[in-house]
Every structure is written in structure tokens, then in C-alpha cells.
Amino acid sequence: MEKGVLELAELLRLENVEKTFKYGIVFGFKFKALDRVSLQLGQKPTIYALAGESGSGKTTLARVILRMLKPDSGRVLYKGREVYSLRGNExxxxxxxxxxxxQNPYASFNPLRRVYSYLLDTAMQLGGVRDEREAEELIEKTLLSVGLNPEDVKGKYPSQFSGGQLQRVAIARTLISRPKLIVADEPVSMLDASLRASILEIFKRLKENMGISFLYITHDLSTAYYISDEITIMLRGWIIEKGPVEKVLGEPLHPYTTALLESLAEPDLEKRAKWLNRVELGGIEEKEFVAGGCRYRHRCPLAFEKCSQEPPMVFVKDRGVYVKCWLYA
Known part of the structure; x- marks a missing residue:
């Protein structure tokens, strides 16, 4: 595909991205935190969820996209340009x-520095303004767009904000440069339910009104279903299911996706005994990273002989759903 055509068709493209880490210091083992990961975001504004339990590779993938962690192999393309080849003005x-x-807005700001100074620096460096007056006008407009009064932000340190307020400031800071893609890594996991809803509503509004796409990284399938258009489920560095969110979460194909959904407690006391006995999701386990065949087979209730012999292939199901599982061979 020619570069100009790719720019029109896709905002973000990952091709067979791999990243290997060593787990443990002396007697550790090497494992692929990302194993031939490929995904695409089109130019149409969208909220794309990346979900899975801890150790699935979600945050590693986010850091690769943001140029914080160079992959061992594969390509990361933004608007057709190789991200790790960019220099200077590009x-x-x-x-x-x-x-x-x-995830933690307090970790994004120096506790000894006033928050407004961060916004001013961002506006001067990335906001395309000519002077401080224009920068302050841009900051005021941006703060209002996320529901904050500029006068309530000026002069304050991070500790003088609530978690929800400071996360709104962090979002405003990202908006100053007029981005086309925001990578949001567990952005509401440290907030209570009411604040989570308000932040997610901001994301939806920014998508609709400003044409911003989001890569929404989460372990919470309920918020993923609420906010997302498409979703990818990750397991031990693999993408094991992806497609439209209503299909993947409404009619899950992979046993792991089903287990994730069944791990959600329902607010129904009559079903308490049932969900207390549901599948427990594991942490980082060596045997799953180094397992031959399918990495989920040790926990899968539907595993059969072939699952221990060969890594599963990716199969395309109806309505653009992809699943990596021998059940669909």
C-alpha cells in the first residue's frame, strides 16, 4: 500500500510487534510480553479498548505506541509513518x-510545582501559540471543555485537587496540543464510581465533538463495554479476541473472554453463591508464558489435546470478530 493511501485509511497500525523481558534477577526466565501483536485504528474517531488481566501486555503495548519502549521487532505506524524513525520536526x-x-494523576505532576505551570509550558511548546496571552486563552478554553473553572486551577499545587479534578487537569493538558489520538492507560481505576462515569463521559464527548480517537486500556470490562466501539482482549502477550465491542463482550468466543466476563460480580444477592465460585484469574505465571501450545490451556475448561501441541491460529468469524482458539478451526 502506498504511504498516501495508508494515511487516509489508518490512524494507527501495529504489525507483528514483539517485546521480550526477563522475569526475575538470578534464576529468571525470558518471556514475550508482546508476541506478534497486530492491530489497526482507522481514521474515523473511535474509542478502542484494550482489555485483559494484569500481565497480559496492555501497558507494555501502550508504552511501545508512545515511543517509551522500543519493540524488539515489528512496526508501529502512525498515519503511515514509522514511529521509531521519526526525528526533529516529525x-x-x-x-x-x-x-x-x-492511571495515577498525582504521579503526572511534581508535588512542589503549581499545576498551571505545566499547562502553560505545554501551550507554549506544543499549542501553536505566539505568546503567553494566547497560551492563557487556549488553557482557559481547554479547562472549560473538561468542566473546570480556570480560576480554580491557577495557583494550586497537585495536593490541593481531588483525584477526579487532577485527572481532568491531566486530560486538559493532553488537549492543549490538539491531539488526534490519546492513549489512556487505566485512567479511571483509582477513582470512585461517580467520578469514573464523569471522566468516561468526557472521553465520549471529545470523540464526538473534537474527533479524537482513544486507545482505552483497562481491566474493567464494564467500563470497556460502556465507552468503547471496538475491543481487543489480551492474554500473556497475545491478542486472543478482537472486534466490535457488542459482539466480543455480548457473544464471547474465546474461553478466556468468557472467564473475564464471569469474574464480574453481579449486584444480585440471590446469585452471590454462584459468582463467589466463578473462575479465578491468575497473575503472572511462568508456565503460561513458556507453555507450548495455547497459553491459556492450563486454565481452560474446554482444552483438548491439540491445545497442548500447537499455538492456536487466528480465525475470522462473522462481523469482523477475530479469535485465536483451536475451538474454531
């Missing part, structure tokens, strides 16, 4: 168009 362009919101 790199500045990438950093203005691709922004990030992280």
Missing part, C-alpha cells in the same frame, strides 16, 4: 498528535 509533530493519560 517527532515534535508525533508528540503533539499522540498524547497520554495515565
Amino acid at each position: 517527532l515534535k509533530w508525533f508528540r503533539s498528535e499522540v498524547q497520554a493519560v495515565f
